[in-house]
Amino acid sequence: xxxxxxxxxxxxxxxxxxxxxxxxxxxxxxxxxxxxxxxxxxxxxxxxxxxxxxxxxxxxxxxxxxxxxxxxxxxxxxxxxxxxxxxxxxxxxxxxxxxxxxxxxxxxxxxxxxxxxxxxxxxxxxxxxxxxxxxxxx
Amino acid sequence: xxxxxxxxxxxxxxxxxxxxxxxxxxxxxxxxxxxxxxxxxxxxxxxxxxxxxxxxxxxxxxxxxxxxxxxxxxxxxxxxxxxxxxxxxxxxxxxxxxxxxxxxxxxxxxxxxxxxxxxxxxxxxxxxxxxxxxxxxxxxxxxxxxxxxxxxxxxxxxxxxxxxxxxxxxxxxxxxxxxxxxxxxxxxxxxxxxxxxxxxxxxxxxxxxxxxxxxxxxxxxxxxxxxxxxxxxxxxxxxxxxxxxxxxxxxxxxxxxxxxxxxxxxxxxxxxxxxxxxxxxxxx
Numbered sequence: 387x388x389x390x391x392x393x394x395x396x397x398x399x400x401x402x403x404x405x406x407x408x409x410x411x412x413x414x415x416x417x418x419x420x421x422x423x424x425x426x427x428x429x430x431x432x433x434x435x436x437x438x439x440x441x442x443x444x445x446x447x448x449x450x451x452x453x454x455x456x457x458x459x460x461x462x463x464x465x466x467x468x469x470x471x472x473x474x475x476x477x478x479x480x481x482x483x484x485x486x487x488x489x490x491x492x493x494x495x496x497x498x499x500x501x502x503x504x505x506x507x508x509x510x511x512x513x514x515x516x517x518x519x520x521x522x523x524x
Numbered sequence: 525x526x527x528x529x530x531x532x533x534x535x536x537x538x539x540x541x542x543x544x545x546x547x548x549x550x551x552x553x554x555x556x557x558x559x560x561x562x563x564x565x566x567x568x569x570x571x572x573x574x575x576x577x578x579x580x581x582x583x584x585x586x587x588x589x590x591x592x593x594x595x596x597x598x599x600x601x602x603x604x605x606x607x608x609x610x611x612x613x614x615x616x617x618x619x620x621x622x623x624x625x626x627x628x629x630x631x632x633x634x635x636x637x638x639x640x641x642x643x644x645x646x647x648x649x650x651x652x653x654x655x656x657x658x659x660x661x662x663x664x665x666x667x668x669x670x671x672x673x674x675x676x677x678x679x680x681x682x683x684x685x686x687x688x689x690x691x692x693x694x695x696x697x698x699x700x701x702x703x704x705x706x707x708x709x710x711x712x713x714x715x716x717x718x719x720x721x722x723x724x725x726x727x728x729x730x731x732x733x734x735x736x737x738x739x740x741x742x743x744x745x746x747x748x749x750x751x752x753x754x755x756x757x758x759x760x761x762x763x764x765x766x767x768x769x770x771x772x773x774x775x776x777x778x779x780x781x782x783x784x785x786x787x788x789x790x791x792x793x794x795x796x797x798x799x800x801x802x803x804x805x806x807x808x
Contacts, residue, residue: 425737429718429738430718430738432761432762441562444562444564445564448564448565448623449564449623450574450623450625451662452663452772453768453769453772455662455682456660456661456662456679456680456681458701459700459718459719474660474679504564505562505563508565508567510567512567515567515568518568519540520535520536520540521537522568
């Protein structure tokens with residue numbers, strides 16, 4: 387009599403790395419066209435105002451707004467596997483330096499992304515400053 | 525044959541080397557400088573004071589002249605400008621990339637408050653087509669009704685209409701929040717890609733047609749859903765955000781947000797995969 391072997395169910399364990407934003411395995415199609423399909427992070431994530439940073443509070447007060455306003459749509463995403471935030475004015479991803487330690491949760495990361503993006507956009511070194519000097523009409 | 529000389533006059537941009545750079549890759553690689561000084565305004569914008577107030581009567585001005593005068597007043601440090609007699613002029617209050625408190629005492633025509641980034645605008649009247657088109661940041665409040673294409677292609681900021689709006693509100697919007705106190709017309713949120721629309725009243729047919737992403741909240745009845753617009757669960761986070769946002773919008777503070785419907789993209793139209801020919805691989 388042949389003994390029945392207890393077949394162990396093989397379940398694929400989902401590693402933490404697979405769940406991290408920007409490190410999701412690309413589909414065959416995405417690899418082929420060299421372009422990602424869809425957003426790499428939750429663009430609809432609403433901000434948690436309890437996580438707001440002192441710099442952002444000052445920015446809101448200076449502009450006379452009631453809340454984060456346009457920054458509600460800013461999230462920390464990934465570019466080529468590195469944390470980055472998209473600058474709509476420069477139309478490119480701005481990479482977060484390695485020296486900045488990032489917290490584990492997305493809400494805190496988003497607040498850091500917002501703060502850094504404001505600093506980047508308002509900097510005299512922003513790429514648009516040169517364009518403005520060259521093309522400004524009035 | 526005329527003896528044409530080769531004109532080699534360089535533009536300012538060419539002189540700065542902007543036409544000789546080699547453009548490679550899909551995106552720019554830029555890094556933050558975390559030690560950047562604390563600065564809240566774009567380079568080259570005016571330092572204005574909200575407490576410094578002035579009036580501007582635009583009755584006998586063209587829209588272009590009125591816009592230039594607003595710019596001139598900002599350059600003098602005026603942070604609050606009251607526009608008298610706008611009389612339904614088109615394209616007025618456009619291209620303001622500054623912090624500013626702008627108040628219109630009357631109604632605007634087409635394309636008012638277009639391409640703005642930062643100002644707080646209040647219109648004590650109605651607005652025509654495409655109000656606040658391409659708004660980047662700031663807050664725009666319309667006390668009465670608005671025409672079609674309200675907030676077309678906005679990227680950020682809060683756009684509030686206390687009355688009702690026409691068709692195609694938030695068409696192609698890529699961010700920001702549109703809040704409607706009354707009803708909205710057909711094709712609201714047509715092709716929206718990001719951002720949020722809140723409608724406290726009823727909405728017409730084809731709501732959120734072909735939306736790629738983003739969220740629509742509706743308090744009243746929905747005429748019909750557009751292609752790929754589907755219902756989603758209203759979460760506690762959504763309700764908290766709605767309460768806070770309605771307070772900012774100065775409307776519907778006592779509105780029961782728990783009964784609102786939430787509409788999102790079904791993502792069945794994400795067919796770029798099939799549309800992208802393999803031959804393009806080399807070009808990307």
